[in-house]
Amino acid sequence: xxxxxSNDAMLYLTDEQLLQGIELMFxxxxxxTSDPDRILEEYKYGRAHHRAIHFINRSHAITVNGLLTxxxxxxxxxxxxxxxxxxDGMVESRVGTEDKRQRHLxxxxxxxxxxxxLSKVQSDRVREAYKAAGPDAVxxxxxxxxxxxxxxxxxxxxxxxxxxx
Amino acid sequence: xxxxxSNDAMLYLTDEQLLQGIELMFxxxxxxTSDPDRILEEYKYGRAHHRAIHFINRSHAITVNGLLTxxxxxxxxxxxxxxxxxxDGMVESRVGTEDKRQRHLxxxxxxxxxxxxLSKVQSDRVREAYKAAGPDAVxxxxxxxxxxxxxxxxxxxxxxxxxxx
DNA sequence: CGTTAATGTCAACAATACTGACATATTTTC
DNA sequence: GAAAATATGTCAGTATTGTTGACATTAACG
Numbered sequence: 001x002x003x004x005x006s007n008d009a010m011l012y013l014t015d016e017q018l019l020q021g022i023e024l025m026f027x028x029x030x031x032x033t034s035d036p037d038r039i040l041e042e043y044k045y046g047r048a049h050h051r052a053i054h055f056i057n058r059s060h061a062i063t064v065n066g067l068l069t070x071x072x073x074x075x076x077x078x079x080x081x082x083x084x085x086x087x088d089g090m091v092e093s094r095v096g097t098e099d100k101r102q103r104h105l106x107x108x109x110x111x112x113x114x115x116x117x118l119s120k121v122q123s124d125r126v127r128e129a130y131k132a133a134g135p136d137a138v139x140x141x142x143x144x145x146x147x148x149x150x151x152x153x154x155x156x157x158x159x160x161x162x163x164x165x
Numbered sequence: 166x167x168x169x170x171s172n173d174a175m176l177y178l179t180d181e182q183l184l185q186g187i188e189l190m191f192x193x194x195x196x197x198t199s200d201p202d203r204i205l206e207e208y209k210y211g212r213a214h215h216r217a218i219h220f221i222n223r224s225h226a227i228t229v230n231g232l233l234t235x236x237x238x239x240x241x242x243x244x245x246x247x248x249x250x251x252x253d254g255m256v257e258s259r260v261g262t263e264d265k266r267q268r269h270l271x272x273x274x275x276x277x278x279x280x281x282x283l284s285k286v287q288s289d290r291v292r293e294a295y296k297a298a299g300p301d302a303v304x305x306x307x308x309x310x311x312x313x314x315x316x317x318x319x320x321x322x323x324x325x326x327x328x329x330x
Numbered sequence: 331c332g333t334t335a336a337t338g339t340c341a342a343c344a345a346t347a348c349t350g351a352c353a354t355a356t357t358t359t360c
Numbered sequence: 361g362a363a364a365a366t367a368t369g370t371c372a373g374t375a376t377t378g379t380t381g382a383c384a385t386t387a388a389c390g
Contacts, residue, residue, distance in 0.1 A: 013295060015284075015288065016326055018288040018292055018295075019223065019284065019325075019326060020307075020325075020326065021295070021303075021306075022197075022219070022288065022291060023219075023223070023325060024310045024311065024314075024322075025193075025194065025197050025291075025310065026216070027310075027314045027315075027318050027321075027322055028190075028310035028311075028313040028314050029190065029194050030237065030314070030315065030318070031313045031314045031315040031318070032187075032190050032313055034315060046344090046345050046346070047345085047346085048345075048346060048347090051191070054187070058184065058188070063368095064367070064368060064369090065366090065367065065368085073346085073347070073348090074347075075367090075368075075369080076348080076349085076369090077346065077347055077348075079368085079369065079370075080345095080346080080347095081346090083369090083370095096367095099356075099357070099366090099367080100355075100356060100357085101354095101355060101356045101357070101366065101367040102366095102367060102368080103367080103368065103369095119180075119183075119184065119187070122187055123183040123184070123187065125313060126183050126186045126187060126190075126313070127183055128312065129310075129312035129313040130178060130186070130309065130312075131178075132308075132312040133305065133308035133309040133311075133312055134305075134308070136301070136305055137305030137306075137308040138186075138305065138309060139302065139305060140298065140299075140301055140302030140303065140304060140305020140306050140308075140309075141186075141302075141305050141308070141309035141310070142185075142186070142189060143297075143298035143299070143302040143305075143306070144294050144295065144298040144302050144303060144305075145189045145190065145192075145294075145306070146189065146193075146298075147293065147295075147297040147298055148193040148197055148290060148294040149189075149192045149193050149195070149196045150192075150195065150196040150199060153192050153195070153196070156192075157189075157192055160184075160185075161181055161184060161185065211375085211376050211377070212376085212377085213376075213377060213378090228336080228337095229336070229337060229338090230335090230337085238377085238378070238379090239378075239380085240336090240337075240338080241338090241339080241340090241378090241379080241380085242377065242378055242379075244337085244338060245376090245377080245378095246376095246377085248338085261336095264336080264387075264388070265386080265387060265388085266335065266336045266385095266386060266387045266388070267335095267336065267337080267387095268336080268337065268338095331390100332389100333388100333389080333390085334387100334388080334390100335386100335387085335388075335389095336385100336386085336387085336388100337384100337385080337386085337387105338383105338385080338386105339383085339384080339385105340381105340382085340383085340384105341380100341381090341382090342379100343378100343379075343380085344377100344378080344379075345376100345377085345378075345379100346375100346376085346377085347374100347375080347376075347377100348373100348374075348375075348376100349372100349373085349374085349375105350371105351370100351371085352370085352371085353368100353369080353370080353371105354367100354368085354369085354370105355367085355368085355369105356365100356366080356367080356368105357364100357365080357366070357367095358363100358365070358366085359362100359363080359364070359365085360361105360362090360363080360364090
């Protein structure tokens with residue numbers, strides 16, 4: 001390997017170092033999605049389905065608008081995959097109790113099974129990468145990625161995994 | 166924030182920690198591509214054009230097959246964007262001297278300008294993320310991402326930025 | 331000379347994104 | 361209570377990017 005930089009090299013980050021970072025993002029993201037993609041193929045689903053399933057699982061009873069905000073796509077685009085998932089019995093859409101215009105999204109038992117199947121292989125890869133890199137590296141990984149996220153999206157992230165989204 | 170883990174927490178990575186990592190990859194990649202995407206729109210190009218331009222710039226005189234291997238798409242898919250870029254005078258295709266079946270790809274002056282415009286904004290974001298996170302974090306970032314890449318792709322990465330790809 | 335390799339191209343198809351328009355039900359506001 | 365705004369769903373059309381499969385050309389290899 002030996003593609004790292006000495007600590008003081010941060011004072012002037014070379015173009016080469018930045019381009020390496022860009023390429024690392026490209027190749028890592030490719031690897032990151034490859035395992036779930038194989039499973040999705042069997043279900044005739046795509047990455048969009050995976051993302052919907054992931055965030056419905058993570059944000060209990062999330063509304064359609066909430067999911068739209070997190071995913072950053074149009075409602076027409078989301079509706080296409082949501083319609084399929086609901087039709088296939090993976091996702092349930094419940095009328096809101098407070099606001100009856102809203103639809104609250106839940107995974108069905110079958111949806112939960114698929115979610116587990118997908119998150120298993122993806123988590124496995126992340127876990128292996130974490131383990132191979134070590135705890136300090138994980139800290140750094142998280143720090144850099146957090147700083148790469150658009151500021152607009154940060155509120156969305158913060159609420160994930162904390163009961164309701 | 167306070168979404169980190171203590172060092173010994175690595176012994177058992179919780180599902181929550183792994184899911185956070187997965188989401189971080191999703192949101193960071195979104196931010197990572199957002200700035201170039203805005204520029205590409207003006208040129209009526211897409212991300213596929215960006216990737217082609219990036220790796221042609223990085224791998225001097227790369228062949229079509231070489232580019233195919235790096236990008237991991239079909240030749241029909243690559244050819245579509247390559248044809249446009251060549252037609253638009255961004256990329257030049259030169260017949261190989263050793264092997265005349267091969268086509269060696271080069272950026273034209275105009276292509277180099279576009280490449281600079283794209284890599285500028287993307288590098289800026291990476292640089293800012295690096296700076297905000299600090300040198301140690303960058304080391305960790307790189308370590309984790311390298312471990313996330315598919316083993317098949319590693320040979321491709323190694324040769325980038327080292328004269329010829 | 332026949333086979334293989336590198337490239338290009340045509341056609342068809344699928345997934346995912348977009349815009350714009352419109353409908354319905356419900357809530358909020360004046 | 362009527363009007364405006366909000367949440368959702370849907371239809372139609374279009375663009376990008378990926379796929380398969382088929383076929384042609386040119387050049388290299390044995």
